[in-house]
Amino acid sequence: MSAASPPAALTRRSAAPRRSRWRRTAVPYLLLAPALLTFGVFKAYPVIDSLLLSFTTGSGTATHGAGLANYQRLLDDPLFWTALRNTAEILVVQVPLMLGLALLMAVGINSALVRWRTVWRLGVFMPSVTGLVATGVIFAYLLKTDDGAVNWVLNAVGLPSVDWLGQPVWARMAVVLVLTWHYTGYNAVIYLAGLQSIPRELYEAAMVDGAGPIRRFTSITVPALRPVLLFTIVLSTIGTLQLFDEPYVLTGGGPDNATLTVSMYLYQNGFRYFDFGYASAIAYALTLLVTVLGAVQMRLMGERDT
Amino acid sequence: MTSKNETSKRVNPLKRLRGWPLTFLLAGVTGLSIAPFYWLVVSSTRKDTEVFDWPPKLLPGGHLGENLDHLQQKIGLLRVVGNSLLVAGIQTLGALVVALLAGYAFAKFRFRGRTLLFALLFSTLVVPEQVMLVPLFKMMMNFGLLDTYQALILPGLCVPFAIFLMRQSLSSLPDELLDAARVDGAGEFRVLFSVVVPVMRPVLAALSIFLFLGSWNQFVWPLIALRSPEMHTLPVALATLHGNKSNTDYGAILSGTALSTLPMMVLFLVLQRQFISGLLAGATKG
Numbered sequence: 001m002s003a004a005s006p007p008a009a010l011t012r013r014s015a016a017p018r019r020s021r022w023r024r025t026a027v028p029y030l031l032l033a034p035a036l037l038t039f040g041v042f043k044a045y046p047v048i049d050s051l052l053l054s055f056t057t058g059s060g061t062a063t064h065g066a067g068l069a070n071y072q073r074l075l076d077d078p079l080f081w082t083a084l085r086n087t088a089e090i091l092v093v094q095v096p097l098m099l100g101l102a103l104l105m106a107v108g109i110n111s112a113l114v115r116w117r118t119v120w121r122l123g124v125f126m127p128s129v130t131g132l133v134a135t136g137v138i139f140a141y142l143l144k145t146d147d148g149a150v151n152w153v154l155n156a157v158g159l160p161s162v163d164w165l166g167q168p169v170w171a172r173m174a175v176v177l178v179l180t181w182h183y184t185g186y187n188a189v190i191y192l193a194g195l196q197s198i199p200r201e202l203y204e205a206a207m208v209d210g211a212g213p214i215r216r217f218t219s220i221t222v223p224a225l226r227p228v229l230l231f232t233i234v235l236s237t238i239g240t241l242q243l244f245d246e247p248y249v250l251t252g253g254g255p256d257n258a259t260l261t262v263s264m265y266l267y268q269n270g271f272r273y274f275d276f277g278y279a280s281a282i283a284y285a286l287t288l289l290v291t292v293l294g295a296v297q298m299r300l301m302g303e304r305d306t
Numbered sequence: 307m308t309s310k311n312e313t314s315k316r317v318n319p320l321k322r323l324r325g326w327p328l329t330f331l332l333a334g335v336t337g338l339s340i341a342p343f344y345w346l347v348v349s350s351t352r353k354d355t356e357v358f359d360w361p362p363k364l365l366p367g368g369h370l371g372e373n374l375d376h377l378q379q380k381i382g383l384l385r386v387v388g389n390s391l392l393v394a395g396i397q398t399l400g401a402l403v404v405a406l407l408a409g410y411a412f413a414k415f416r417f418r419g420r421t422l423l424f425a426l427l428f429s430t431l432v433v434p435e436q437v438m439l440v441p442l443f444k445m446m447m448n449f450g451l452l453d454t455y456q457a458l459i460l461p462g463l464c465v466p467f468a469i470f471l472m473r474q475s476l477s478s479l480p481d482e483l484l485d486a487a488r489v490d491g492a493g494e495f496r497v498l499f500s501v502v503v504p505v506m507r508p509v510l511a512a513l514s515i516f517l518f519l520g521s522w523n524q525f526v527w528p529l530i531a532l533r534s535p536e537m538h539t540l541p542v543a544l545a546t547l548h549g550n551k552s553n554t555d556y557g558a559i560l561s562g563t564a565l566s567t568l569p570m571m572v573l574f575l576v577l578q579r580q581f582i583s584g585l586l587a588g589a590t591k592g
Contacts, residue, residue: 028417050440131523141560
């Protein structure tokens with residue numbers, strides 16, 4: 001085919017305009033077919049089915065319409081509120097802590113004074129490559145009260161042991177610790193790329209104007225990073241709202257439901273009690289939360305971005 | 307920390323000296339990031355009775371093989387690793403092809419419904435994965451696919467992020483390159499596979515690492531869709547063994563954890579450039 005001479009190709013082109021037009025119309029749809037098919041069956045259909053299921057009750061095949069009963073039950077379910085409160089507490093502590101640390105890390109690594117910055121960048125990114133189950137297992141052992149390595153280090157510097165997985169508040173902090181260890185470097189690498197795209201002249205001009213390091217940070221670095229900051233804030237918030245793997249492995253939701261998250265409660269209802277209707281209602285409550293929080297954050301931070 | 311924003315090229319030796327505290331600080335932070343891996347290496351290579359020695363052991367031992375042996379007896383390690391490799395391999399390849407074709411359509415063709423379809427694919431990004439769990443479970447139950455490889459692979463074939471990334475990278479491909487091949491009489495699919503794919507090899511490589519890692523580590527859905535231990539993937543098998551409080555062979559669990567983690571570390575270290583560029587493509591354009 002590639003042997004066709006240019007004139008022949010040109011005549012072929014003008015001689016078969018209809019065939020080629022048909023081809024040009026059909027080809028994109030053919031290319032999209034696998035994506036649309038898998039999307040339709042395994043994404044779009046489940047999203048709709050889940051909504052419909054949330055208005056039904058019963059288990060297995062013996063289901064019937066229930067109107068808003070599942071949602072009513074949700075509002076009156078103390079365990080759901082516990083799960084929501086736990087998730088919120090972990091979110092409110094973890095996201096600012098992690099992103100603050102990530103920003104400091106990125107600024108540190110980006111400093112001209114620092115040596116071997118590629119090593120640090122690589123090192124802090126490594127935890128995010130680890131699977132969440134592996135992370136959970138490792139930390140479940142590191143955080144053991146009596147003989148875990150973390151408490152050994154705490155004792156070594158003169159601090160008392162912490163009952164990480166046995167006390168409600170500490171168990172939530174253990175989840176925060178694991179999330180922070182896992183994702184901080186990932187966010188730092190994203191910030192670092194953002195920092196490197198800020199023109200150096202901006203800082204030089206600010207220095208000529210007598211701006212100190214803190215002033216330069218707040219009036220140049222932070223505004224320039226706003227889109228990246230927004231991206232990481234929204235992504236971390238959404239991710240933490242859906243928290244499942246880490247508490248599942250680390251604490252199993254305990255002690256006494258202190259680390260039960262919304263996703264874990266969904267899992268329990270759907271796949272331990274096979275209450276599909278109620279699990280779907282929890283799923284849609286979660287979707288509502290994710291959408292509303294995401295939209296609010298975009299509105300608060302994105303508006304001044306033009 | 308005082309001059310952290312300075313990026314000027316010429317740094318005099320005195321200033322270099324001022325950089326050392328910051329360098330030490332970063333070394334400490336990096337140490338904290340890596341310490342759990344080091345502990346994992348040490349613990350998975352020692353006798354399982356030594357895992358919780360006080361003070362912790364500092365050097366690796368020679369018991370990795372023994373620990374893996376125990377794990378083979380407990381969870382059928384070889385079979386489980388095989389399951390994970392098979393599922394992740396097929397899913398990566400499938401999702402890569404789906405994303406390549408769709409990304410090519412969005413990047414290089416004008417057609418009716420283009421914007422709408424693109425928006426549609428992305429609308430589910432705001433929907434948490436958990437929403438799909440119950441319907442997917444019901445669907446797989448009805449198809450009789452629970453506890454099969456298909457149940458794990460099929461839902462992961464359409465990855466909107468991958469389609470997005472392919473579209474971004476293919477947009478920067480010059481149209482002249484494609485037109486030249488078309489003038490030569492090559493059909494559209496031939497253009498795609500003999501012209502586009504070779505040029506896109508680095509992007510495809512980066513994307514496949516991402517997809518493979520995501521699939522290798524996926525947990526919730528396999529946990530739900532699988533029943534029999536011989537179908538378990540590595541994360542499900544490890545979480546199950548870990549959750550079984552009567553099992554106290556910590557060395558075995560940790561050797562499995564090391565096995566699930568360290569090959570990915572090596573892959574990451576070898577291919578870190580592609581890895582991080584793939585990550586950033588998602589971050590800066592998302």
